[in-house]
Amino acid sequence: MSVDEATPHLDEVGQFISLAAFTEWANLQADNAKLPDWGMIRRDLPHLIKPKPDQRRNRLFITHRWESPEHPDPSGWQLQALQELGTHYNYNDKSLCFWFDYMSLPQKPRIAVEKQIFARGLDKIRRTVAECENITLVSRYGSDHADDLHALMTRGWIVFELLIARNNLKLPLPLFEREPANRVQHGRYQQTSWDAVVADIATLVPFDRADLILAWFESRGISCTDGSDLKKLSKLLHQELTQKSGAKPTFKIRFGVEMHLTQDELNTLQILEASGLSGCYRDLYLRNRRPAEGRPITDPPVWIVTFVHRPPMPRLDEWIKCRPNELALRLISPESMHSPMYPGIEWQLSDQGRQIRATLPT
DSSP: OOOOTTSSOOBTTBOEEEHHHHHHHHHTSOTTOOOOOHHHHHHHOGGGEEOOOSSGGGEEEEEOOOSSSSOSOTTSHHHHHHHHHHHHHTOOOTTOEEEOHHHHSOOSSOOHHHHHHHHHHHHTHHHHHHTSEEEEEEOOOSSSHHHHHHHHTTBHHHHHHHHHHHHTTOOOEEEETTOOSSHHHHHHHTOSSTTSSSOOGGGTOOOSOHHHHHHHHHHTTOBOSSTTHHHHHHHHHHHHHHOOOSOOOOSOOOBSSEEEEEHHHHHTTTEETTTTEETTSTTEEEEEEEEOSSOOTTSOOEEEEEEEEOOOOOOTTOOEEOOTTHHHHTTOOTTTOOOTTSTTOEEEEOTTSSEEEEEOOO
16 A cells, blocks of 8 residues: 555645534445455545634544444444444534544554554654543443543543543543433433543642652553553653743743732743643642722723742652651642652652551552
């Protein structure tokens, strides 16, 4: 197979598929039809390929589990779910497209140019997930929906995609295999909260270092078919939480006292709403925030905030000297031994209370 460079709309992240065109194609297929792969689409179904939509609401990223090493959907249920999605919403907007790895990137065996396309797509995967709305296909593995979702969350790439989507304020729409009819509406019923599929990454993952995120993956039994992928995903998640974007603060940060900041000024610190942490300023913790009162409604909002120092994260399972006020400085609850400053971490005190260490819950 060769890449037909004349086929349009090969984006640097792979190719987007028109939901309307895909649904029309699927409606014409036999009951045992299989999803077409990247090569088949480029060769035989180029009309399914569309440019990446300009509007975010018109871009869907499909998170799904591969049901076998050879094909993601040997039973055909994922094809049916996408078909039902297009039919249910009656999408007439030709710009609404989706990204599905099997159809959007070259599959094995790959020639040299296809290897380059595949590598570029993976390099941009964090951005692709972040810039799309999310559709989560939940395969049947257990006795009920909860078991199915739990099994899904043991797969590294799936956890990565959902955490990135959640961090970028997306509300995933879960479509369950065990709902053969009315699947989309049932998925809507699951959207009772932002945490319906996965909790906010800022409340789950110890983000100080990529090796901490890797240990967090491993402690939860999360794995990838390619074992080396976990390290890649850990680095990408670390970048997601710690890379600075946008303008730098033009004010001096003061600790332990109230400061008045506009929303724009506060935004320069990139505070993670769910935790009060700032990935790009890791010694910073937003302890309190409240709106300033008595301002004209036409004026930009101003916040009264209090920042405290966040002591550095020690290495996992390494005992360090415990200062008399160690728990208070780290906001560690004596009852739970958890702290909002250190998501995903459990703290332990030595018997004499002279040492403390950070560990991952088992």
